[in-house]
Amino acid sequence: MGNVTYAQTMSSIEKLFDDLTFEYVRQWKAKLPSRRVIGFLPIYIPREIIHACGMLPVGIFGAGDRIPVVRGDAYFQSYICHLPRTVVELALCGNFGDFDGFLFPSICDVIRNLSGIFKLQFENKLVRYLDFPQNFDPEVGGVFYRRILDDLINDLSSLNGLRPTNNNLNESIAVYNRSRRLLLDLVRLRTEKPHLLSAVDFYKLRRAGNTLSVEDFNALLENLLQFVGQIDAEPEDKIRVVVTGAFCEQPPLGLIKTIENAGCYIVDDDFQLGLTWFSQDIPDYSDDPLGALVESLLELKTFSSAVFEDDRMRGELLAERVLERKADGVIFCAPSFCDPALLDRPILERAMNKHHIKHTSLQYHENLGQFHVIKEQAGAFSDMIKLWE
Numbered sequence: 610m611g612n613v614t615y616a617q618t619m620s621s622i623e624k625l626f627d628d629l630t631f632e633y634v635r636q637w638k639a640k641l642p643s644r645r646v647i648g649f650l651p652i653y654i655p656r657e658i659i660h661a662c663g664m665l666p667v668g669i670f671g672a673g674d675r676i677p678v679v680r681g682d683a684y685f686q687s688y689i690c691h692l693p694r695t696v697v698e699l700a701l702c703g704n705f706g707d708f709d710g711f712l713f714p715s716i717c718d719v720i721r722n723l724s725g726i727f728k729l730q731f732e733n734k735l736v737r738y739l740d741f742p743q744n745f746d747p748e749v750g751g752v753f754y755r756r757i758l759d760d761l762i763n764d765l766s767s768l769n770g771l772r773p774t775n776n777n778l779n780e781s782i783a784v785y786n787r788s789r790r791l792l793l794d795l796v797r798l799r800t801e802k803p804h805l806l807s808a809v810d811f812y813k814l815r816r817a818g819n820t821l822s823v824e825d826f827n828a829l830l831e832n833l834l835q836f837v838g839q840i841d842a843e844p845e846d847k848i849r850v851v852v853t854g855a856f857c858e859q860p861p862l863g864l865i866k867t868i869e870n871a872g873c874y875i876v877d878d879d880f881q882l883g884l885t886w887f888s889q890d891i892p893d894y895s896d897d898p899l900g901a902l903v904e905s906l907l908e909l910k911t912f913s914s915a916v917f918e919d920d921r922m923r924g925e926l927l928a929e930r931v932l933e934r935k936a937d938g939v940i941f942c943a944p945s946f947c948d949p950a951l952l953d954r955p956i957l958e959r960a961m962n963k964h965h966i967k968h969t970s971l972q973y974h975e976n977l978g979q980f981h982v983i984k985e986q987a988g989a990f991s992d993m994i995k996l997w998e
């Protein structure tokens with residue numbers, strides 16, 4: 610595999626990232642009359658179920674600074690995050706014309722309200738707010754979540770008349786297991802050698818994973834793993850950081866680039882957390898695949914401020930993550946007005962202090978255009994660790 614192939618791969622990923630008209634989605638859908646497209650908001654939805662229904666799950670992450678917000682602002686007060694404004698703008702401009710439905714996972718009030726706006730805006734499309742259990746007892750949260758998944762299948766099946774069999778569900782679980790394994794291989798490779806694939810390229814690759822069919826994405830990952838494994842390059846003198854808090858509204862590319870250019874290798878982040886929501890395979894041979902999906906969620910060990918904290922202390926999970934990635938510090942990086950991330954920050958900072966892990970904090974919004982303050986802050990953080998640790 611030569612440079613051209615890598616360049617072509619990266620260029621197709623970039624094209625996909627830039628395309629706010631979802632041309633790939635249109636072409637995918639046109640191949641079979643029964644195909645449907647389901648958009649979803651961050652962070653996690655059970656994409657296996659959508660896939661098993663013969664549909665394409667597509668992540669909706671706003672538009673960053675790539676469209677002017679003209680009408681989107683009229684729907685929201687000024688003191689909330691920016692993401693819903695560009696999502697509404699895209700909706701009003703007709704960019705979701707090929708989408709047949711939208712799922713809004715319960716994460717915060719903003720997403721809940723956005724689902725209401727979509728219900729009014731798209732009367733003829735499926736719009737569903739998806740609750741997740743806050744209780745992890747199989748007899749309580751398990752029964753509740755099972756009902757949610759059953760209802761979801763009923764809703765999706767009503768769009769194309771196809772009801773997934775257990776075999777369909779198991780096949781879908783298997784193909785997403787493969788996808789998570791490949792992505793986690795790449796994460797591990799970057800843990801060892803973060804200089805082989807820049808944080809920006811890795812980010813764009815994962816954004817592609819939220820648009821492409823899982824089969825196309827897996828082929829892309831296999832290709833890239835092979836290529837990156839063959840690169841021979843020396844690392845630069847940078848510190849290693851975990852970036853956390855950016856799981857919903859996405860940071861601008863310039864911000865990710867700035868952190869790396871300021872002397873930090875981002876060895877872990879939660880930008881596209883839903884793709885690796887589970888770190889273990891979900892059983893794909895069960896005669897009760899829905900039960901397997903439910904069980905996996907009840908046993909979730911993922912660190913995120915958006916996951917209800919039962920006995921799984923988030924601060925400890927983050928400290929474990931820092932250790933696992935051999936990171937020198939944490940950058941708390943959250944969108945302005947993001948309640949789930951910002952309300953958690955003091956608790957996480959206390960946990961980092963307890964474990965003697967260095968940290969710094971910054972805020973952004975998706976259409977931020979000036980990065981010099983962030984460059985100084987990340988640069989000072991890097992220097993502090995390099996010089997005095």
Ligand code: SF4
Binds near residue numbers: 857950
């Ligand atoms: S960025 Fe934060 S506050 Fe805004 S929709 Fe996402 S989770 Fe909610």
